[in-house]
Amino acid sequence: MDRAPRPSRGTLALVVPTLSQVASVDLALDVICDTLYDMSQSDVSERGLELADPARRTVLALGVGGMATLVLTACGDGATAAETQDPVSEFTIVADNLRWDIDRVVIAAGDEVTVTVENRDRGIPHNFHVRSPGDPKTELEDGIVTQMLRFSIDEPGEYVFVCDAHLQMTGTVEVV
Numbered sequence: 001m002d003r004a005p006r007p008s009r010g011t012l013a014l015v016v017p018t019l020s021q022v023a024s025v026d027l028a029l030d031v032i033c034d035t036l037y038d039m040s041q042s043d044v045s046e047r048g049l050e051l052a053d054p055a056r057r058t059v060l061a062l063g064v065g066g067m068a069t070l071v072l073t074a075c076g077d078g079a080t081a082a083e084t085q086d087p088v089s090e091f092t093i094v095a096d097n098l099r100w101d102i103d104r105v106v107i108a109a110g111d112e113v114t115v116t117v118e119n120r121d122r123g124i125p126h127n128f129h130v131r132s133p134g135d136p137k138t139e140l141e142d143g144i145v146t147q148m149l150r151f152s153i154d155e156p157g158e159y160v161f162v163c164d165a166h167l168q169m170t171g172t173v174e175v176v
Contacts, residue, residue: 087176090114095126095143095163103171105161112152119143125165130173132159140165 087108093115094101107113119126121143128149129137136151153159153175163169 087111088113092116092118093128094118094120095169096120098124098166098169100169100171104174106174106176107153109156109175110152110154112150115149117147117149119145126163127165128161129164130159130161132173
């Protein structure tokens with residue numbers, strides 16, 4: 001029976017730093033699944049079902065527990081480490097093919113923010129409108145065009161942004 005080479009005792013040590021550097025749950029799950037598969041290939045005895053030694057069973061159990069934790073975390077409120085953002089004072093948002101290229105931006109309460117709005121939809125009007133106090137928005141303008149908007153929001157919270165001509169084009173401004 002051909003088996004994958006047995007991983008060294010350092011395999012788990014290699015998994016932990018890799019996971020701490022991973023930016024998304026999907027990638028972390030891939031790393032865990034690949035590692036567990038590789039380890040399981042070397043842990044199956046010639047008889048087919050018995051694990052080679054108790055230490056390897058422990059490593060496999062920890063890996064499965066870690067994978068379950070990641071899956072359950074991913075099923076929570078939908079937030080991942082990749083979605084955590086620092087507040088910005090300027091950003092660019094692109095309207096292309098009747099969609100925004102971003103759906104969330106984080107800004108600091110009370111800080112002035114500069115938005116560059118790029119409408120790449122030739123002949124189609126778009127604007128950027130934040131439904132918040134002060135009602136900041138650009139004018140509806142046919143593309144291809146670039147607009148600028150400066151605004152601030154004093155009250156922390158989540159505010160919807162939208163294109164007034166295409167109400168499916170929405171996102172969130174989070175004020176922290």
